[in-house]
Amino acid sequence: MTEPQADATGPAIAEAAPELFEGKAESGWTRMAMLAVVAGAYIAFGSIAYLVAQAGPPGGATQLLSGLAFSVGLMLTMVTGAELFTGNTMFVLAVDRHRLTAGRMLTAWVVVWFGNLIGSVVIAVLFVTAGGGSGVEGLVGDSAVKVATSKVTKDTLALIASGVLANMLVCLAVWMAMAAKSVPSKIIAVIGPVTVFVAAGFEHSIANQSLLAMGWLLQDGGAITGGAIARNLALSTFGNILGGMAVAMMLGRAQLDE
Known part of the structure; x- marks a missing residue:
């Protein structure tokens, strides 16, 4: 697969992206599934770091620190x-560029999700x-329940809009990291967008998989049910x-069609 150079500009990344995405989607199912399990674990580690930071005093500084802590999950994934x-x-x-079929894309999405x-x-x-909920004198567990409860009680439009915004930022981080050839540059590319969205x-669905699971396991009765x-x-x-598609089409198609 062709990769953009370390000093790649936007058009160069867009030119290389369809082939990169095609290669990922066309990889073997076993390999894809195993790497997806690993990524879920990495994001869960980021969720743990986020909850530890959330155990601090409420306020904007804690929110920013929480976002920075969570970014370790995407760092591990990208590197x-x-x-x-x-x-x-x-x-x-890649589908838009006729390098990948919609059926293969959708199947890959299901396997990875x-x-x-x-x-x-x-x-x-x-x-x-392991007793992680008892960390910081039990504040980590309290944070897990509080965060999960806030997520399951959002209304429909808020969840969808929040999901769009979250993945626009995540995909911007991924897009920039695609051009990075060194570990430090990939890390730098990830930190800003991820910190902002967190x-x-x-709402990041994969982060929510671990955050909601921890909140559900640690709650003593409450709103965090299987249905919620x-x-x-x-x-x-x-x-x-929707957010990921928007970034891909706005950054990719617009520059490829120039």
Whole structure:
């Protein structure tokens, strides 16, 4: 696969992106599924870091620190080449360029989404079993329940809009990281957009897989039910798809059609 050079400009990234996305979508199902499980675990580690930061005093500084802490999840994903559903929503650009069929894209999305779910839930269960909720004198567990409750009680339009915004920022981070040839440059590309989306409280479906699982496991009765979790994941996933497609088409198609 052709990769953009380290000093790639926007058009150069757009030119290389369809082939990169095609290669990812056309990889073997077993490899794809395994890398998706790994990515789910990485994002769950970011969720844990986020909850630890959330145990601090409320305020804008804590929100920004929480976003910075969570960014470790996408850093791990980008540096190791794992498969993350939200970034893969940009496969639509490869479909638009006739390098990938819509059927293959949709199947890859399903495989990666459920692989991410497995990795997310495994880490969430291990974290709770290890006593992670008792961290910072129990404030980590309190934060997990509070965050999860706020997510499952959002109204429909808020969840979808929040999902769009979250994945626009995530895909911008991925787009920039695609041009990076070194580990430090990939990390720098990820930090800003991820910090913003997390600090703002936007809805990232894969992060929610672990955050909602931890909140559900740590709650002592409450609003975090199986149905509420499914609703959040369905609506945030829909919003994420729209956000990822928007970034791919705006940055990719606009520059390729010049």
